Amino acid sequence: MKKRNKEKDIIRFVFDEMKQTEADSFLTDLCSDDELWDTYEEVDETVAQLKEAEVLPSQESLDNIMAFVESSKDDVQEKAQEDNSTFLGVKLHKLLTVAMAIFLMVGVTSSVYKIRRSQNISPDHNNVAQTFQDEDLMLDWEGSQIDQSLEEIRSRIEILMSEDQ
Amino acid sequence: MENPLMNNKTQDKDLIKAFMAGNDRCFNELLNRYKGKVFTTIYLIVKDREVAEDLFQEVMIKVVRMIRSGKYNEEGKFLPWVVRIARNLAIDHFRKVQRNPIQNESDDYDIFNSVQRSEASSEEKIIKDENARYIRKLIQQLPDKQREVLVMRTYGELSFKEIADITDVSINTALGRMRYALLNLKKLAGESEKSRAYEETK
DSSP states (O other): HHHHHHHHHHHHHHOOOOHHHHHHHEEEEEEEEHHHHHHHHHHHHHHHHHHTTTOOOOOOHHHHHHHHHHHHHEEEEEEEEHHHHHHHHHHHHHHHHHHHHHHHHHHHHHHHHHHHHHSSSOOOOHHHHHHOOOOHHHHHHHHHHHHHHHHHHHHHHHHHHHHHO | OTTTTSSSTTTTHHHHHHHHHTTTHHHHHHHHHHHHHHHEEEEEEEEOOHHHOOOOOOOOHHHHHHHTTTOOOOOOOHHHHHHHHHHHHHHHHHHHHHSSSOOGGGGOOHHHHHHHHHSSSOOOHHHHHHHHHHHHHHHSOOOOHHHHHHHHTTTTTOOOHHHHHTSSHHHHHHHHHHHHHHHHHHHHHHHHHHHHHHHHHO
């Protein structure tokens, strides 16, 4: 068990995966234990040989990769430009839609309000209800009637005040 | 004028940044820096040169796409990141073929080694190539799990902790697999030497 752990320590030491203090302490152990040192040398030599067994890809593979890098560069730039213009386009489009919607809402509301004001709708509550069929619109109508009444009151007050003067 | 980015001291993250900014040569530098390690990792996992060549291209194209889409985390190390991608693609490959990889004997008639041999025909180079090919053959005979740890640690430069994480084992198990891989390599080399000696006496 102890030997097995020592071998794992050798592996960590060879692959430089020990903290400096641990490595220093392990090195002391190595120097004082012949058997451990022999195992270390064996592992170290094998790992060094392994590194020499590196194999390279073919030039064709490397050329294909670099050809992809170059050809896809244009795609990336085009896509980036496309994305940018689309991004701005979408923003402008949204802005215009919102502005138009607001403009339409204001226009329609003011038109309806003007039409209502200009129409002398019967004060008969039942007729109004029949005409508009909608409670909200009826409330609007009632509001405009109140406005008219207030206007009349205000003008009468003004007349009265001017008569007093 | 020499590009200041193109020297060995330039850090991977700087090359990646420059590549993201549109400098393709920086990716070429990264490719040259790690082509051997990444390719060896793939080759020793799939044990087939042709498949390894295809997977290597697939891995690098994925790497290019991921860097360009900003999915590379520059805090991480580049090589272990690429090796993780390579391992995943190799696993996908095995899933696709749904069978054990065919052991391709192409390493015996390695066209690239032949090219290298014709270019530098010194005896020393030939011996070195022979030795490298012999070691690769031994590695390919290791049990899958041991080979995986050995390859990812030696060529992919993943730490034992990183290997433990991606293979879903403890660090102790990863270290144990490495230990057995090295012991088995030694054993296989001994057996190989014995059979070679036997062949010679026949």
